[in-house]
Amino acid sequence: MTQILFKDINKEGLHTMKVYEELGGYQSLKKAFAQKPDEIIAAVKASGLRGRGGAGFPTGLKWSFLAKDVFPRYLCCNADESEPGTCKDRELLLKNPHLLIEGMILCSYACQVETGYIYMRGEFHDLSVIMDKALEEAHAKGYLGKNILGTGFNLEIHTHLGAGAYICGEESALLNSLEGGRGEPRMKPPFPAVEGLYSKPTVINNVETLCVVPYIVNEGAEKYASFGTEKSKGTKLVSVSGHVKKPGNYEIEMGTPTSELIYNLAGGIRNDNKLKAFIPGGSSVPMLPADKVDTPYDYESLAAAGTMLGSGALIVIDDSVNIVETTLRLISFYMHESCGKCTPCREGTRWLYQIVERIMQNKGQLEYIEKLEDICGNMSFKAFCPLADACVAPVVSSIKHFRSDYEEYFKNVGVS
């Protein structure tokens, strides 16, 4: 299987400059500096790379949206990694910090940025120490700082730690948090490319997205675009967790069947139980029943199946579980993480929780399901950011595919 990001991931000492350079690290810089910034943006566009953080927006296009001739500009790397089920970025940050730095240098050069921030979730304190060390090494080598490799291009990259808030993974909330405020999302437009950090044009990309850029510069956009499907190019890191024998982060070519991930790479379902459901892209996307397990793992195929690729977190659920329990846990998460700015999200998540909790206490009625669907309808696309929609996804999809799990509880109404 093609390995781009995970090629040398388990090499001893990869996090050090010495080993990283021995394996060909930072070679892309000279190649990039020989080109004009616009040429690099064009190459990233041609590669078909799309954002790996969740929304899947074309990366090159995002870079080209930056407001013209407005400086300074900023680059923010989103290393908040807070989507339940996702832990791919943590592995990259832990084992290969220089790859991210190299990607950030390339992006900064292409977008004419002179200051970059890596926004990490507060729990990643240890990773920020590793990253600071790597940044220091890059400084000492002259890959960061003033007049990089004699090109006249300047760049500083800093780490910034959050303090425990899921919503700060949303790009505009991340900016507010980085500015020293409460992590509440902003109204869009203006989009960050026009008015972002400190009201200046800002590029925000996920760790994985930026880590792909060195490969595109080194090997060419065509080579990268030769992997994957017609519309979903390249490879994707997938965190497989839940009821599998070998949970882990795996790099697959886009379009690989989901069943290959579950039964081959992750070793199949634990205790050889039967697959009941899977959530393909992190807790914020709709779940699918077992009969959809052959769906190719790429943006379009998953969308056609009624879900999303999201952040690439495949959560596998076997038939020992009642889906209502899982759904309640997810609602509880979104209720806890709602920032409270928008009423439909703040109140809606709480209502959903209360109703599903009552159902689980055998106090439900059949019409509760209609009520749930009604509340969900009033939550989606009614808030500043997609948190409310994320909460709606597991509720609606669990009702759609596993209605009988809800009905189990109605049989026992009155039995405590």
Next chain:
Amino acid sequence: MQLICIRSLYAGCGNLLGNIKMSEYKFSEDQEKEIARIFAKYPVKTSALLPSLTLVQRADQVVSPEAMVAIGKKLDVSPAYVQSVLSFYTMYHTEKVGKYMILFCINISCQLNGSDKLLEHTAKKLNIKVGETTFDEKFTLHREECLAACTEAPMMRVNDTYYGNLTEQRIDQIIDSLD
């Protein structure tokens, strides 16, 4: 009559406020250096708020009202602003917690792998309820949302360290090994 009441109320409050003595928070020399280093990262001072709060909490285990005032002064923002930001984030504590903060993940991947039972076991082992601190102020146990280590579920974080693939025995070993 009403007027008099209000006046006396005011007087009472005045006395009360007058009696609250807030000592001044002193940053250590190292902290001052660190804060200067943090300031240098950003074009505006307020961006240093989260890192400064983290710095104080790592030293004191808690962010005291005195520290909020002192940080506000350094950043040219009001103590109220500092508190409003602080209260948004779950990682800051305004009340003392144990020497070891155990954050036990109960989100989906961990739940599927039996985190609820293990959390119960941990609480029993420490002889506290979830959310409480042990009598000797050594451990605080909290339920926590996803910590981005789902492939090692079930997992917990003790201060800065991640522990994955937990079992009852492993939890006992970890807790016993902390002094």
